[in-house]
Amino acid sequence: MATPDKLDLLRGTLDVLILKSLSWGPAHGYQVASTILQESGGVLLVEEGALYPALHRIEKKGWLEAEWGLSEKKRKAKYYRLTTEGRAELARRTQTWTRYATAVTRMLQA
Amino acid sequence: MPITRLRPFKRLLDLRRRGAYRQAIDDELTFHIAEKTDALIARGWNPEQARAEAERAFGDAEAIRASCREIGQQRERSERRRGWIDEARQDVVFGLRQLRRSPSTTVAAILSLVLGIGAATALFSVAHATLIQPLPFRDADRLARLWTRNAETDDMQASSPDFLDWQAQATTIEDMAAAGFLALALTDREPPLRLNIAPVSASFFRLFGFEPALGRGFTAEEDRHGGPSDVAVLSHRLFVSRFQGDRSIVGRPLDLDGRRMTVVGVMPEDFAFPAWADLWIPLAPNPGAERDDHDLTVVARIAPGHSFEQAQAELDQIAAGIAAAHPRTNEGWGIRVSSLEHWLIGPxxxxxxxxxxxxxxxxxxxxxxxxxxxxxxxxxxxxxxxxxxxxxxxxxxxxxxxxxxxxxxxxxxxxxxxxxxxxxxxxxxxxxxxxxxxxxxxxxxxxxxxxxxxxxxxxxxxxxxxxxxxxxxxxxxxxxxxxxxxxxxxxxxxxxxxxxxxxxxxxxxxxxxxxxxxxxxxxxxxxxxxxxxxQVDTGFRSAGVLLARIQLPTHRYSWQERGLTGAQLEEAVRAVPGVTAVGFTNASPFGAFRPTNSLRIVGRDQGEVFMSDWRAISPSYFDTLDIPVLEGRAFTDGDHGDAQPVTIISRAMADALWPDRSAAPEGAGRPGAEHHGAIGAQIDWGSPGGRPLTVIGVVDNVRDVDLTRDRWTLYRPHKQLSWAAFDLLVRSPRQGEAFEREIREAIWSIDPDLPVPTLQPLESSLRGATEGxxxxxxxxxxxxxxxxxxxxxxxxxxxxxxxxxxxxxxxxxxxxxxxxxxxxxxxxxxxxxxxxxxxxxxxxxxxxxxxxxxxxxxxxxxxxxxxxxxxxxxxxxxxxxxxxxxxxxxxxxxxxxxxxxx
Structure with a gap:
């Protein structure tokens, strides 16, 4: 697999990526980071230093809720799951982001 | 309480151990490194290198932990708070349900609380405004009222020359001002409006910490005797009611009983002192006035760094100095300092x-x-x-x-x-x-x-x-x-x-x-x-008596004319159908004006000075109010300015000053009445000209100032002591608007420029006396x-x-x-x-x-x-x-x- 250039995340996009990655089902922190890397075609690398505070912050806002469970390797892991509010927030942010990105793209290609 | 949601319950369980989140964070981060290590091993790394790489990639674990902990702590706090609020809400909802369940108890309880708390709050708002809050003046705790006093009384006003001396000499007092009283008619349009006017010192407004809202106050020059004093400052009340708040009034002239005054200012709404003042004019005190003419209210601001006691001590010395210089008028007179608050609020x-x-x-x-x-x-x-x-x-x-x-x-x-x-x-x-x-x-x-x-x-x-x-x-x-x-x-x-x-x-x-x-x-x-x-027997019959306040313009009516006009007014009103009696006095029962004066008995120790109320009355005054003459005679039209100065005194005064009684001689007073020996006695009243007054009669006591005790009263015939302001008392079975209009017309038939306010029943003054x-x-x-x-x-x-x-x-x-x-x-x-x-x-x-x-x-x-x-x-x-x-x-x-x- 070719390794494209890794991009630094723009501020505020991490939250929406986390929400998106959890929209497919509950996951623990490591899975969230891997999912984002994979689904972005290996472009978006989430630093652990940013990931966990972001998870906790979003959990505090009530968009995520957490539960302890066992991983496939029978390790104790903290699983995050989107709440209803989180789902609504994801929809809202996706819309905003798309409009923003479309506008920027159109401008840059004009 | 049905449990509808499990989440709050779980939250409560989570919260059971304070700080549990710390361990959770450690676990979560450890798990992450373990997973990453496994992933690297799966890609072919050897376990040790894999672990080292996982930890390296993780970065500063301590920093991550710290920021997660901070979030965890905030969260714990807010959940704890939310839990508490949840419980409180439950309590409130449950409580309300309980209160609704027993409505009679609830209503009874609430009603007693509303009454209790409501009454307390209403009363407190009055106490707060009057007793707790300082008076609405700048640094009100340093404001004082200065009285003159002697052995009998301690609440006399001050004379103009005394006031000027105090003002010039006192050093413990930052500022001193005086106010008098004057009533004039505003004759700019019909009907004339009677105004209560306060002549005040130039520094009067400033002393209270107020400035005019429009225009200016008075200058020192305007406050000088003989100075250009024809200027006036309007009260906000008059400004609004008579001039509709027209700001161009400043600089315009006013006609006050023919005296032309220029409006120089308007005071702000929150300054109303004295409370009755419609208008202020310069006092311009006359240094040559009589020193026993006590007609000024003196207020003072104690200088910073001095106490009321120090001011009192200094004023004692000043009073002693004045008494030494003017023994005839000021012997035995001192000055008393009291706080303004004590005067205005009253014990x-x-x-x-x-x-x-x-x-x-x-x-x-x-x-x-x-x-x-x-x-x-x-x-x-x-x-x-x-x-x-x-x-x-x-x-x-x-x-x-x-x-x-x-x-x-x-x-x-x-x-x-x-x-x-x-x-x-x-x-x-x-x-x-x-x-x-x-x-x-x-x-x-x-x-x-x-x-x-x-x-x-x-x-x-x-x-x-x-x-x-x-x-x-x-x-x-x-x-x-x-x-x-x-x-x-x-x-x-x-x-x-x-x-x-x-x-x-x-x-x-x-x-x-x-x-x-x-x-x-x-x-x-x-x-x-x-x-x-x-039930107090006031000694006079107030039922069926109307009171009309008359103010003769002093510059239009000379001393003699005042007496004559009073008699003319009395005649005119007596001719109104239904009027059974008319009289007048310069101080009606329970009115605002309560004149008192000092006196000595001729032929006795001249060091013995007494105080008494006094009234200048028309001959028919006693008849109008049904006050019985016990001895001697009432005044007649013959008791005029050129005749012998005479007086009638109240029984309490006669009893006290002439305690020896003997059987009444034939023809003196009512048959069987006791004779006081007062008739014929002479009283030195300090009146101008110095002629003593001869007592010609004794009347029964009248409680017209204080319902609780008999006071000494000395009556003078109005022709010998003419007074520009007096109250006409009209007794009649008639009442109502038509009757009042006829009385007003009768008054205006003598002088159309006289302002006559609404006539009020004498009984309302009496009610006012017991209102508190x-x-x-x-x-x-x-x-x-x-x-x-x-x-x-x-x-x-x-x-x-x-x-x-x-x-x-x-x-x-x-x-x-x-x-x-x-x-x-x-x-x-x-x-x-x-x-x-x-x-x-x-x-x-x-x-x-x-x-x-x-x-x-x-x-x-x-x-x-x-x-x-x-x-x-x-x-x-x-x-x-x-x-x-x-x-x-x-x-x-x-x-x-x-x-x-x-």
Whole structure:
């Protein structure tokens, strides 16, 4: 697999990526980071230093809720799951982001 | 409480261990590194390198942990708070449901709280504006009023030359100003408007910390005798009412009885001093005026760094100096410094307020006790519910909180209602403008007042919620006995005999009766005083007399003309159909003007100086008011300026100055009257020209200044002492608008430029004299009535409760053959014992506290047997009734039903 250039995340996009990655089902922190890397075609690398505070912050806002469970390797892991509010927030942010990105793209290609 | 959502429950479990999130974070991060290591191994790394790489990629683990912890901590705090709020909300919702469940108790409790807190708040708003808040002047605590005094009196005004001397010499006083009084008619349009004018010093406004809102004040030059003094400053009231707030009035001339004044300024709305002033003009005091012409109100600002005592000491010296220089007029005269506040608010008002505040404080206490009582009764009824909750695991603290919340809910509803009540009461005050409340316009329900209401509300809430709460769940639940209490109480079906509940309630009811007794006695004493004041024989007949205030312009009427015009006016009004008598005086009964003067008796020790009221009257004055001439004769038209100066004195004065009596000689006075030896005596009245006055008559005493005592009064014929301002007294069976118009027209037939205000019945001045007493009495009576109702309802509730609690016992007694009547007697006796206990305690308290009322009482001491008797009789009647009504139920019990109900 070719390794494209890794991009630094723009501020505020991490939250929406986390929400998106959890929209497919509950996951623990490591899975969230891997999912984002994979689904972005290996472009978006989430630093652990940013990931966990972001998870906790979003959990505090009530968009995520957490539960302890066992991983496939029978390790104790903290699983995050989107709440209803989180789902609504994801929809809202996706819309905003798309409009923003479309506008920027159109401008840059004009 | 149905449990609808599991999440809050889980949250509570999570929160059980404070700081649990720390371990969770460590676990989560460790897990991440382990997963990453595994992933690397899967890609072919060797385990050690994989682990090292995972940790390296992870970065500064400590920093991550720290920022996660911070978030965790915030979260824990907010959840804890949310949990608490959740519980409080549950309590409130549950509490409201409980209050709705027993509406009669709730309404009774709220009503007593609204009345108690409302009355207290309304009264506090008055006390705050008058007694607590400083006067609405700059640095009001350094403002003083200066009086002149001698051996007899200490509240005389000052003369112009004295004032000028004080002003020039005093160094402990930063500023001194004086105000006089003048009434002139504004004749710019019809009908002429009579204005109360205050001639004031140039520094007068500044002394109070005020500047004109428009234009300027007076200059020192305008305030100089003989200076350009024809300038005026308008009060805001006059500015708005007569000139519609037209700012161009400044600089325009005003016609005041033909004297042309230029308006130079308008004062702001919040400056109204003296309160009656429509207009201010420069005082321009005359240094050559008579020193015994006391006509100025002197106010002063004590210099910074000096005390009132120092100012008093300095003024004592200054007075001594003036007396030495002018012994004829100033011998024996000193100066007294008093705080402005003391003068404007008055000790009598302050005392009334303190009495009322104490009374209303007792009322609030009573309301709280009453509510506590209601809550105990309900607490007993709810014992089953509470023991059920305890059995289900509600902790003692949680139950306490629940009951306290209910209590506070009641208190808050009562408090809000109380503030609304107070607001209404203050609006009523502003509507009726009772004159006995000084600075009424500053009385408001403001932030401080609301804070006060809040404090009272919370205090009462805590008081009345704690007592029953502790009683309901308190002692029963000592450590380890909670469950036993719960089961035992449940087993009994929630019916416990609760001897404790009854004795606590009995104590509370006894307190209620005691407080009610105290208030009733206080109110009774004041009411007695009020009735006595109403019945005071004033010595004159005020019914059917109208009063018209006349002010002759001094520059248009010379000294002689004034006397003549008075007589002409009297004649003109006498010709109005229906008028049976007319007279006039320069100071009508209970009017604002109360002249007094010093006098000596010719032929006696000239060091003996006496003070008396004096009046300049027309010959028909005594007839108009039906004041009997006891000796000698009344004035006639012959007592004019060129004739011998004469005077008539009041009986009290004659009795005191000529105590030796002998049988009246033939022809002197009424047959059989005693002769005082006063007739023919000569009085040195210090009048200009120095001719002594000959006493030609003695009239009966008249209480026209102070209802509570006879004063010395000296009457002068108006032609010998003509006065430009006087009150025309018209006696007639007629009244109404047409009659008043005819009187006005009669007055204008003599001088069309005279302003005549609405005619007012003389009786209204008399009512004004007792207004303060009336209001205090009415308020205290109101408080006492409420307290009696509260105490009676407390007793009623307790008795009803006792009957219900004792159904079984009473049923057994009846079954065993007790007569229903004897059961009623037994129950009533129990209540009456409490009432008597409370009544005795209240009476003892009243005897101890009565001396605080002494200053407000007249004709009765603090220990008035009849008042105490009436109060106790009333109390006994009401309390026995309050016991008897519920006790009758005991007689109607059917033992068969009662016993089977078990």
């Amino acid at each position: 009598r008002f302050a005392r009334s307020m303190y009495v009322l505040l104490a009374a209303v404080g007792l009322l609030v206490l009573l309301a709280a006790v009453n509510v506590a009582n209601l809550l105990i009764a309900r607490g007993v009824a709810r014992r089953h519910e509470i023991s059920l909750r305890a059995a289900l695991g509600a902790g003692r603290g949680r139950l306490m909180r629940q009951l306290l919340t209910e209590g506070l809910l009641l208190a808050i509803v009562g408090g809000v209602g109380g503030v609304v009540f107070a607001h209404g009461a203050v609006s009523l005050l502003h509507y009726f403008e009772p004159s006995w409340i000084p600075f009424l316009e500053t009385v408001k329900v403001n932030g401080r007042v609301i804070t006060f209401a809040l404090v009272v509300t919370l205090a009462t809430g805590i008081l009345f919620a704690t007592v029953p709460t502790r009683h309901t769940i308190g002692a029963r639940q000592k450590a380890g006995r909670g469950t036993r209490f719960a089961t035992r109480s449940l087993a009994r079906g929630g019916r416990s005999a609760t001897g404790r509940g009854r004795s606590l309630r009995a104590a509370l009811v006894a307190i209620e009766v005691a407080v009610a007794t105290l208030l009733l006695i206080g109110a009774g004493l004041l009411f007695d005083t009020f009735l006595r004041l109403q 007493s009336r209001s205090t009495t009415a308020l205290l009576l109101g408080f006492a009535s409420i307290s009696l109702i509260l105490a009676a309802s407390g007793l009623y509730g307790l008795t009803l409760f006792a009957v219900e609690q004792r159904h079984r016992e009473l049923g057994i007694r009846l079954a065993l053959g007790a007569r229903p009547g004897s059961l009623v007697t037994m129950i009533v006796r129990g209540g009456a014992r409490l009432a008597i206990l409370g009544g005795v305690a209240g009476t003892i308290a009243a005897l101890i506290l009565a001396r605080f009322l002494d200053a407000l009482l007249y004709g009765t001491g603090g220990v008035d047997v009849s008042v105490y008797g009436w109060v106790l009789a009333l109390l006994l009647t009401v309390t026995i009734l309050a016991c008897y009504l519920p006790a009758r139920r005991a007689a109607r019990l059917d033992p068969a039903i009662t016993l089977r109900a078990e």
